[in-house]
Amino acid sequence: MKRIVCAIAFMAALMGCDPTPVITNVDWIPTIDESALGDAPAPEIYKVTLTNIGTEEVVSRDFIKVAPEAFSLVPGIYNVTVQAHGSLNGRAYNYIGSVSSMSITGKEESYPAIKVMATASSALVFKEVHFNASKATGSATGNYLKDTYFEIYNNSEAVVYADGICLGDPLSSKVYDFSDKLENASDYVFIGTYVWQIPGSGTDYPIQPGESFIIAASAIDHSQVSESLDLSTAEFECICDKYKEKGGQPDANAINMTLICTIKESALAKQLGKFTDGAWVIFYPSVPLRKDGEYLESNHANNYCLEVLKSDVLDAFEYLKTENPDDKRLEPVLDAGWIKCELTGGNQSIVRKIASTRENGTIVLQDTNNTTEDFEVNAKPEIRRYGVGRPFWSTWTTAQ
C-alpha cells in the first residue's frame, strides 16, 4: 500500500500543481544608427513598430532618443521598423529603418542597430487605387476585372511632369532572390509581371500642385456592364497592341500607356492583375531598362524579373489578403506597412488620407512610406475624390 501511495505522490509531483504557464518578458531598447542621414536633420523622436512574426502582434510606441525607455516584449522574433518625419528648409523628409527577423529572446548578448535613412517626400504619390475589381451587373459570382485604376496625385507645391513615369508590380523580396545574378542586389526592387510607361517628350503632361491623373486598365464607362464606375474620363489607359490582339479591348479616348516590359507574358490576359494580393510602385528610371528576353531569372526557376533601383521609386504601396506579415512583398525602406483588402470582386478602393490643407485649398496627402498608416479602405471607388484638380491637357477635358 505504501508503494502505491508513493507512486501516486510521485506522479502528482511529476504533473505539477500549478497549471498557469509563465513567460518572462524581455526588456529591449532600440539602437538607432543615424550615420546614413546625410544632410537631413536627425529626428528627436522615432516611432518604433515591432511585429512578432510568430503571433502577428504589433507593438508600436514613440521612442525618445534623449530619454530611452525599454520595450517589454514577449520573447520572439520581430520585424522592427523605426520611422520619423521632419523638414528642413521647407523640404519634407521621411526617415525609415528596419531590421527583419530580429531575435529578442533575452539570450542575445547584443541587438543589431537599426540603420535609418532619410528620403525626401515624393511629389507624385498614389492617391486612390481600385484594386479588387467588381461584380458583373446582375451576377453574384461573376467578377468583372477591367475596371481597376490608379490615381496619382501631385502632393508637392511645384509642377511635375508625368512623362516617362513607369508603373510596375514588384515580386516578394522574401521569396525571390537575385543576389547571385546582380551586384548590390539589395539596391533594387524587382518587377515581376510588366511595366507600363507614360509616353511623352518630358514636358507633355505637366501636373500642377493639387492635380491628379488616372491610369485606368480600360478607360470606358464600366457602370454599363458592372457594379462599378465610369472611367471614361481617365487620362491614361493600359491598352496596347498586344492587348488588342489578345483580349479585343476597346481603345478609348484616353492616352495609351506604353507597355515597355513584358516580363511575364501570361499575366497580360489579366489587365492590371493582382486583384487581391500585390504591391505596386511608380518610378522614374534613371538608367535604361532591360528589354524583353533579357530579364533576370530568380532563385525560383522560370520566374523572371526586371530590376529597378530603389532610388528611382517615387511611391509604393502594398495590399495583402492575409494578415500574415510573412506575405509582405516590399521591403520597409519602400513601404513599411500594408493594407488588408477584400477578395476579388469586392469593388473597393484604397485611398490615401489627407494630412493637411494648404491656404490655396489644395490638400496635402499623408505620405510616411507606410501603407498601413497612410491609406484606408473605401467601400466604393471614386476618381478625383476630395475635389482635386484635373490637368488641362486631359483628353477628356479637351474632348468636351
Add this chain to the structure above:
Amino acid sequence: MKRILPITLLLLPLSLDAQEAIDGTGLALNEAVTLWANSTNAAGLAVSPYREFNVLSAQYSLQTGDYRRMQTGTRVGDLEFDTSGATQIGKVSVWGRFKYNNIDDRGASFNTLLYDPYDERFMYTAADAVPGQWKKQSYNMQFKAAMPLGETMAAGVHVNYTDRIAAGQIDPRAESYSYAVEARPGIVWRAGNSRFGLNGLYANTFERATPSISNTQEVQKVFLLKGLGNWVGEQVGSGGLSTMYFRCNTWGGALQYAYESDWSLLSELSYTTHSARITESATQPKPHGNTRRQELGLDVAALFGTHSHLNKLSLQVSDARTTGIEPTVLWNKESGEWEIQTQLEQCKFSTSDLTVSYDHYFKEADGYKWHLIGSLGTEIVHQSYATPYSELQYGLLCASAGAEYKFGIGKGSLLAGARLSGFKNLGDAHYEYNGHRTGTAPVDDLYPHNLSILSADRIGATLSAEYAFPVGKGLRLGFCGEGSGVVASCTDASSPASITLLHRLSLLAALRLYF
C-alpha cells in the same frame, strides 16, 4: 477496409456453438462482473474471463439542436455497425471488436482540418467561421488475448487499431486521413486472495489533412489557432495552407491491485504521456506547434452482493494536463528548411474529473430484472495562456439516476429504461482574453459560445427500450430504440445577464443480434 473486414469477421463470431444467447441484460451484467475487462490490463481476462458472447449491432442515430459546441454540427447522423465477442480457445481467453461509423455532420464550424477537433493534443490546427459539412468514416478494430503462465501468473495483450477518413464538403474543405495504433501488453500475478497487475502502453497516432477549395475565385481565410482565442492568419487556396500533419507518440502504463473473496475489488492507477507535433508540408516541414499531455487516473470498482443481487460501486478520478508549445520559425534560404528560432510554453490546460457511481442489479437467469443506476461527479476545467494572459475556467457538478426493468413478453423480453441527469455550474465560469485578437471570431464567437455550452446548467432525460426474442437455437434478435434530450440554460460569457435555453435531441434505432 478490404484488409480489416475479413480479419474481423474471422475473429469476432467466436462462439457460434454457444448454448442459449444472452440478451442485452446478460451482456451488460457480463461487462459489470468482469472487473478486469474494465481495466487497461488484458492479462486480467485470464483471471476473470468474459462469459462467451457475440453481439452484432447495426444502428442509426441522429442528433439535432443548438445545444452544441461550434465544432459540432447542428445535425449529426451516424450509421454504425458494431460487432464484438469473447470466447476461450484452449487456455487463451480472447475478446474482439470491430466497429464502423459513417457520420454526416452538418453545420459545424471552426474546424477546417480534423476528424476530431476536440483532441487537445492537436490544438494547433486551422479553423474557419463558415458552417460546413463533413462526411466521416471510422473503422475500429480491437483484440485482447490472455493466457495463464503457470499457477500464479498470466500475460495478455490488448491491440487497438483505428482508421479514419473525413472529407469536408464546403470551402474551405479538407480531406483527412488518420490512424491510431495502440498496444498494451500486461501481466497479472496472484498472491493469496490478492492479484497484482502491471501493463504498459505505446500508441502512435497520425493524421494528415489536406485543405483545398473548390471555388478557386474565392480564397478562404482561416485562423491558425494558438489557444484561447489567439491565432495567426492563413488562407486556403492560391498557395496558402498546404497539407498538415499531426503526429503523436503515447507512452504509459498502469498498476492494478485486485482482491477477491466473497466480494471483489479492482483498483487501477494509470499514467499516460502524449508527445504530439504538428507540422505543415511533408517536403518542407514547417513546425506549427508541439503539445505534451499527461494523464493520471485512479479507478476503483467493488462488487458485492448475493446470488440474486449484485452491487457495484465505482470511483473514477482523472487528471489531464496539456501543455502547448509554440515555435517561431524562419525559412533558411541556404539549407532550404524551416528553422525553429524560439519556442514558448504558452498553453496549460487541465481537466480534473471525479465520479462515484453505484449500480444495483436484481439478477435473474442470464441477466437482470432490474438495474438501478446512480452517479455523482465533478468536472473542473482550467485553461490558461501565458502571454497575452488569457484564461478559461469552469466547474460542474454532475448527477444522474436511472432504472431499467425487463418485462417478459412470451418468449421474448422488453427492457425499458429511463435516466435523468443534471449538471450544475459550480460558479466562476469565465473566459478572459487580453490579447490583440479582440473583435475576431475566435475570441468573440468560438470561445464564449463553447464556454456557455460546457458550463451550462442543464438537465437531460433518456428513454430506451429493447425488445429481444429468440429466433433460433443460440440466436436472439433485438430491436432497440432510444430517445434523449437535453435542455440547457446557457449564459453569454460577455453578457452574463442574458440567458438562452438551448436544446439537443438525440434519436437512435438499432437492430442487435445476440449469438
